[in-house]
Amino acid sequence: MSALILEARDLELRFGGVQAANGASLKVHANERIAIIGPNGAGKTTFINLCTGYLKPQAGRVFFGGSDITALSPRAITRLGVGRSFQIPQLFLENTVIENLLLALSARERTWSPFLRLDRHPKTEEMWALLDIVGLKDAGRRVVRELPEGMRKLIDIAVALALEPKLIFMDEPTSGVSSHEKFQVMDTLTRALDARATTAIFVEHDMDVVARYASRVAVWAGGRIAHEGTPDEILNHPEVRETVIGVGV
Amino acid sequence: MARQLIIGAGLLAALIIFPLLSPWSTVILTVALCEGLAALGILVLLRAGQVSFGHGLYFAFSAYVVAFMAAARFGHEVLILVPVATAASGLLAALVGLFVVRYRAIFFGMLNLAISMVFFSLLEKLFSITGGADGKRVPRPTLAGISLERAEFELWIFYITLGLAVLAALGVARYLLSPGGKALEAIKSNETRLEYLGVSSRKVLFGAYVLSGLLAGLGGAVIALVSGHVTPELAYWVRSGEFVFIAILGGVGGVVGPFLGALMFQIIRGYAAVYAPETWHAVLGVMLLVIIFFAPNGLYGLMTGRKPAGTGQ
Known part of the structure; x- marks a missing residue:
């Protein structure tokens, strides 16, 4: 064991x-x-x-x-x-899918420089790989609020995974x-x-x-x-x- | 972003030229820029879904720092007064921020209001120190060691303020696009998820609060210089409310919004004071209602056709 x-x-x-x-x-x-x-x-x-x-x-x-x-x-x-995803997905609804994930990667890497644009984050490649895991690469640039619940659920998991728990x-x-x-x-x-x-x-x-x-x-x-x-x-x-x-x- | 740059560049060009064509407008435009800076601080907080009804505190604090330093002939120089007063305001925002960032929504707004009103009362009651309701005179300081005549001084201060406003707007725009700026938006959107990313929402809001205090402080420092006189009215709740009004009027979708709002506010105030001196507050009220009902994204939203900030567009 x-x-x-x-x-x-x-x-x-x-x-x-x-x-x-x-x-x-x-x-x-x-x-x-x-x-x-x-x-x-x-x-x-x-x-x-x-x-x-x-x-x-x-x-x-x-x-x-x-x-x-x-x-x-x-x-x-x-x-x-310890990471978690939620029964009701907890996401930043007004942001795009990639912004949600890049924010999670920023949190993990502690990259908070005010001179770094989130959309030019050095971990962008990893972000796309995470979206690939949940099969949502095509939805990356969409605002989360526009997505159905099932997709939000998967993004919620991807966000939790981004933290490498x-x-x-x-x-x-x-x-x-x-x-x-x-x-x-x-x-x-x-x-x-x-x-x-x-x-x-x-x-x-x-x-x-x-x-x-x-x-x-x-x-x-x-x-x-x-x-x-x-x-x-x-x-x-x-x-x-x-x-x-x-x-x- | 491109539209924001175009509108910003257009506004900047107009502001550069206008005082040369109409020298009478120099002080009014400088006041508008100062209020725009304070409203930019409100915009930063609004991105986190928080409204401060007490940013007159930082505006007034900075103005009084300038007044005291100038009166004491200590650092009687614009290039010293403005940075020191702004930094002092930032320090005060850091102290107050330690307390208020624990609260959200109406409690956040009212705590800011309460603290600013305590400061207003102190300014009024401590007559021997602050000059009470009469305030304090601010002797005209030197600029880069040169003593200037009033008109020259005002023109120089205007262009310096314009330069500082541009830098502040670009800096805030950059910050809002950074991970920290997006984390700030996340406080409004979903604080629970932010905590479950291992991010302290209090720290994020604290940073934004200090930034907003610095911006209001910068505006207050300059207004003390151009008006040559500071009074407790700078910390009064009506002044704080005006900053929120300006931010909403201009729109919080982009950093140009507060400056558009401040210019419009000055225009409305100027004309209303002439044509409706007894009812100009009613004119402002009606204007706000029109904006809320018909242009909820403010003047900036009208010009760009943009949705409010944080829509991902």
Whole structure:
């Protein structure tokens, strides 16, 4: 087993009467591809928000690379090497696709010189390569606001990848992507993750994607992991088939 | 960018020639440039979606620095007064910025207003130091060591201000195209993503805030020189509101906008003062309504047909 990269330990978070995280724990090893599945409202996105600093747990700790990151800001966690894409893509809507990506590359390279024009960024070639990964080279010069949700989703992932994170959280990466393009996108994405030795955790509702691309699956229910195992074990688990695959997906 | 350069070059040519044809306009045009500089500072903040209703603070602070230095015969020289007063304003903006960049939207705007009004009150109440509501006289300083007659001095100051305004506009235009400028726009667009890029939105806004304070300070330093007198009115909220008005009137889609707005503002003010002296504020109000409803991108938008900044066009 490779090195432990992330450990979430007994995370608790309550919103009013809703227990969004109820002792959620997960250990993630380097180069794993963990799929998080579960019905809506099970606490999957809350778990990502807790691990990336968007929300703070009322109890429990999150460790990344052995360091306690529970109290850190999203910015500090990002700088440590944790990237994320969002369920609702978080992009700079009024800017072009290439501006979004070049800004991410500037953030990574800390290139803030006022004498450098963003559109003449030295990492422009890498920006086009990132767009190629998500198959959106043609959309590079378009303003993000004009693009459909599925394309924004992929740009959101490309932006996260631009930071070269050691670990990336992706919240439903292929939702909004047409079914015949899903595997194509995931194939390229997986190759990019492999090339960068990036560990990935992704929330997914499409069990074909889970079966094909996850090395491990965590089934979320009631704000915690109800079952965990290989895709084969989980997707053939009677209870999971009934409660998650049968109803939620 | 090409259109912006053409409009800017046209405006610059007109400004170079006009005072030679109509010497009476020199001071009015210099005042317009000073207000344009302050409005350019407002434009920078508007790119981040933040409005300051208190930039009169930096305008007045810089003007008073000039007045105090000139009165003390310390550095009684334009080439010393303007840079020192502008830098002092930038320093003050850095101090205030440490606090206000933590806030957004209405809180940002009102905090700036509140701080500027505290300064206004101090200027009014500390009579023995500031001269109270009467203000302070600014003796005419030397320019490059030469004592000039009033008309000559005003003409030289105009051309120096014009040169500084061009440099400031080009500098701000360059900054807005840089990664830092785009990060500034990102504060307006999506601060969450900016944080998830590992970028401190507070630091980005802080840099822009200091820049806007410097620009307002530069305008204030020059206005003290050309008017020869400073009063607390420079820090009053109406003055700060005028800078926002000018920025919106001119349009924030390009750095030429605030200067177009400032010139138009002076024209409206000049004519309204003659033909409607009791109701000239109403004239300005109606003008603003017309701009908001029919030309939301300001005069600059009308001239270029551009959409507001940050549309990626």
